[in-house]
Amino acid sequence: MKIVFLLHNAYAIGGTVRTTLNLAAALAERHDVEIVSMMRHRARPRFTVDPRVTLVPLVDTRERSPDRELPGFGAPAADFPVEDKRHGQYSRLVDVRVREYLAGPGRGADVVIGTRPGINVYLALFGPRRALRIAQEHLRHDAHGKALRRVLARHYRRLDAVVTTTRADAAVYRARMPLPGVRVLCVPNIVPAPSVAPSDHTAPVIAAAGRLARGKRFDLLLEAFATVAVKEPDWRLRIYGGGAQRERLEAMIGELGLAGRAVLMGPHSPIEPEFAKASVVVSASDAESFGMTLVEAMRCGVPVVSTDCPLGPAEIVHDGVDGRLVPVGDAAALANALLDVIKDGPGRRAMGRAALESARRFDPGPVVARYELLFAELAATRGRRACRRLQGRLLPAVRRRVRRARRRLRRRP
Template sequence: MHILLLHAYGMGGTIRTVLNLAAYLAREHDVEIVSLTRTNEEPFFPMPPGVRLRFLDDRIAPRGRLAEFLARRPSRLVPEEEKAYLNMSLLTDLRLARYLRSLRGGVVIGTRPAFNLAMGLFAPPEVLTIGQEHVTLESHGPQLQTQIKRRYGRLDAFTTLTRADLKEYTRLLKGNPPGRLLRIPNAIPDLAGEESSLEEKVVVGIGRVVWAKGFDRLVNAWKSVAETHPDWVLRIYGGGTPEREEKLRDRIDAAGLSDKVFLMGSTPEIGVELSKASIYAVSSRYEGFGMTILEAMSKGVPVVSFNCPHGPKEIITDGHDGLLVRSKKAAALAAGICRLIEDEELRREMGANALKTAASYDMEVIGAQWTALLAELDERRPQPECSLGTPV
């Protein structure tokens, strides 16, 4: 089994969930993670036992003249709307195509449109191809959606993380569907750290420091929270470009919250940090799924989240294991956070229910869905013709 990642050496939700799936599949299969690029000496996250890692474009070692020439030429495999476009080049195009062409049987899983489209073009017929969507269809531009509509029908299967996105893909691919189109959500990885006591006066936010995560809105919300609950603090975990981090830090300082809101940077042990939190806040403008919501729930931490497309409302049951904020205003998010701060009994009730919700996303549960899909595709795999020969 071969799983394609843009940069397995980095950090992020897709990387963590892919490693989780790879660990499960490696129980019964020979699993290889293929990183399009290598940008660090060692991966940020450790590779699971029994899982091999290879890379196609080493960006920390010197290249030859021809490779350098190709690396300076833009990608021709995917349109500019693909978010990986700037990380790709004519060199990665050629190496990805060559790698896919070299496969002999087995299964290849793509984790973004660039890979899914390439698999449809270059994977040999005897290789089972499974595409994944880790964000949402609507986050892709029209040119990219056109290519998806034309070429995803070549895939043996395609999976989405949410029911809402499955509905959108079903509509788009109606005239040219893949062999199987279904939803398989991400599973929760094993996280270090104990179940939260819900006693610490700490609210946590997690994610890359990018516009989509809406940390500017979370900081604005914290102005109201800090006024009524000055003994509570907000910790934001996640990295970003120096420019984005500085801009967010300036916003925190301008709001007079430098001793209330802390940018904690990236950590490979997010479970430990969640176990110290009493509330998890999601300020995203959109989410492909919301993996960190489940991770917080697995530590018994209730969630307050904007009701953004697509993931939160499919995970959170409003008033049961968290709060869904239907307004997009920071004040509404602040009100939800304050409600859980002020009502300890409700916070603990929702935390207990969050644990039950998280259990339904255990790797054993989600892994069984992958096992069933692989078995179904293997049954449908065309068998090579063979000659019975001349009777003796």
């Protein structure tokens, strides 16, 4: 079976890039797998690409690239929806190259999987009809603006399936975006076992990782750690990642008197060796579509303390067993949970062992099996789902005609 992934930029760093490469490598055990990168901004990908996976860049944006001389390079995209916040990074040349690929080399694919909303629109517009067309949603339904959700509701009707990373998000899609004939389900991300030894839980280190963005609430984490630092003076906080909030967070570290105690470590990839040096990993996010760093920490045998934010953490962390869940936006609750884990050494080590065992849910084998089962189900139900899709289009039109007819009858004397 030939499986094609459509990815924004396989040469960049990001959660969607990492999870796509993980899934592609796992599927390549038994299938012909290709990743089509909408654009390319550097010579080599930052993450390792499995040698069995073919990488196809469509538009080269590097400084001396011949693509930059083509007329479509500087023209805004017409097919990629303007409602997608990445629209400014897309050009008419990307539109054309995607269409050409899917009409040419991509026609031989058995399955084509899109990995972000605008790319899923490409898939709905140009995806080969013989292929199963699947939209992955790595962001929550509610993280999309209303205008984008309207666009997606119109285009997702043409697809075979929409796959979310959490059961809760799949339920939201089914409730708020009716898609007749389209299977909507959850398949979690693959998080492979790291090549590092698990944490020995002896280092007085709390770790956190993610983009330094407002929604990740590293400001709340620093506020909570200020409380921890008073009661546990030997413990340190290391925050891994880069982003727009760096200067603000640096200033906050100084204001809270945490210089030398809380450190912004910058981006690190892979992150697992750093997590293995910690005894606790924490997330203070307001929202998470999945919670990749939580699973990566658990893979290193490290207990996690996380806000119980929508939608991922509650499906990853078993509160009191392999980690702790605390209310969103509550610095005091976050500090108390951290202190509980820090003070209880035996309990922390037991949580770490439970985290290591629990994280096996995200092994490649079970996730690949779920995708292969999905492919088989979609292929077997194609005719039946096409009828439901047609009914979904026709019934609203019939209902409108019936309503108009009734109004005309009521007006007659």
